[in-house]
Amino acid sequence: MWRAFTRIAKTLESLGQGGAVLPQQFQHSQLYNNIHKTNYLRLHNQALLTRLKHRMSTVKPKVVFVLGGPGAGKGTQCSKIVERFQFTHLSAGDLLREERAREGSEYGQLIEDYIRNGKIVPVEVTCSLLENAMKNSGKSRFLIDGFPRNQDNLDGWNRQMSGKTDLQFVLFFDCAEDVCVQRCLGRGQSGSGRTDDNMDSLKKRIQTYNNDSLPIIKYFESVGQVKTIDASPDADKVFQDVERVFVANGFQ
Numbered sequence: 480m481w482r483a484f485t486r487i488a489k490t491l492e493s494l495g496q497g498g499a500v501l502p503q504q505f506q507h508s509q510l511y512n513n514i515h516k517t518n519y520l521r522l523h524n525q526a527l528l529t530r531l532k533h534r535m536s537t538v539k540p541k542v543v544f545v546l547g548g549p550g551a552g553k554g555t556q557c558s559k560i561v562e563r564f565q566f567t568h569l570s571a572g573d574l575l576r577e578e579r580a581r582e583g584s585e586y587g588q589l590i591e592d593y594i595r596n597g598k599i600v601p602v603e604v605t606c607s608l609l610e611n612a613m614k615n616s617g618k619s620r621f622l623i624d625g626f627p628r629n630q631d632n633l634d635g636w637n638r639q640m641s642g643k644t645d646l647q648f649v650l651f652f653d654c655a656e657d658v659c660v661q662r663c664l665g666r667g668q669s670g671s672g673r674t675d676d677n678m679d680s681l682k683k684r685i686q687t688y689n690n691d692s693l694p695i696i697k698y699f700e701s702v703g704q705v706k707t708i709d710a711s712p713d714a715d716k717v718f719q720d721v722e723r724v725f726v727a728n729g730f731q
C-alpha cells in the first residue's frame with residue numbers, strides 16, 4: 480500500500496512538472512481521487528488569489544470631491560457620510576494644517592501665510608499630502624473635502640491623480656454667504672483655534688471662493704458631475720439629501 484502511494488505521489492509530482500501520465504490502474508482509486516482533488520483545490524485557490532491580486536491592483540480608489548463656501552458645512556456632512564457609507568474623509572485644509580504643525584516641515588510658514596490670507600496653497604503641496612494620505616489609509620473610498628479649489632488645483636490633480644482614481648461625483652454644498660460667515664464666526668467663538676475664523680480672513684476666503692473656486696464648480700457642473708445640496712437647513716436635514724445622493728449613486 481505504502482509503495483503504491485509513493486508511486487502515485489511521484490507520478491503526480493512529475494505531472495505537476497508537465498511530466499508523465501498516471502498508470503491506468505490508479506486513475507480511479509480513492510487515493511488517486513483524494514490527491515487529485517487536493518491538487519486541484521490548491522491550483523484553483525492559487526488562480527483565485529492571482530485574479531484577486533490583479534483586480535486589487537487595477538481597481539481604482541473611488542473619490543467624491545466635496546465643495547462649498549467656507550463654513551457651508553462640508554466637514555460636518557463628511558463625518559455623517561463616513562458613519563453611514565464607510566468613506567474615508569480627507570480634508571485638504573486639515574492636511575495642510577497638520578503639515579504646518581509638523582516639526583521640520585519645509586512648507587510650514589508658506590502654508591500659514593496662505594491660510595491666514597485665504598489664498599490657495601500651490602497644488603504640488605496639497606496633492607502630495609492627499610496622495611500620501613490615500614496610500615497610507617489602505618482604503619478605497621475617499622471624500623476629498625475642500626479640494627480642488629482653483630484651476631491650479633484641478634490641473635495638478637489631473638496630472639498627478641486623475642488617472643489613478645475614479646471620480647464618482649462632486650458634492651456641492653450651496654449656502655448663502657451671510658450664513659457661511661455666521662457659521663465660521665460661531666465656530667471661532669466656540670474655540671476652533673483656527674487662525675482664519677475671523678472677519679478679516681473670512682473676507683479674503685470668500686473673495687477667493689467667489690473668484691477661484693466657483694468657476695471650478697461651474698466647470699464640473701458643465702460636464703454633469705455636480706450634485707447640489709441646499710446647505711442652509713439644520714445638519715440632519717441636509718444629511719437626508721446627502722444620503723439620497725449616495726444611495727442613488729449605488730452606495731449602500
Ligand SMILES: Nc1ncnc2c1ncn2[C@@H]1O[C@H](COP(=O)(O)OP(=O)(O)OP(=O)(O)O)[C@@H](O)[C@H]1O
Binds near residue numbers: 625713714
Ligand atoms: N447645517 C448646519 N446648520 C447650522 N450649523 C452648521 C451646519 N453645518 C455645520 N454647521 C456649523 O457651522 C460651522 C462650520 O461647519 P463645518 O466646519 O462643517 O464647515 P466647512 O464647510 O467644513 O468649513 P470650512 O470650509 O471653513 O472648513 C461649524 O461650527 C458647524 O458646527
Ligand SMILES: O=c1ccn([C@@H]2O[C@H](COP(=O)(O)O)[C@@H](O)[C@H]2O)c(=O)[nH]1
Binds near residue numbers: 571600626
Ligand atoms: O486644497 C486646499 C484646501 C485648503 N487650503 C487652504 O486652507 C484654508 C482652510 O481650508 P478649509 O477647507 O476651510 O479647512 C483655505 O482657506 C486655504 O487657505 C488650500 O490652500 N488648498
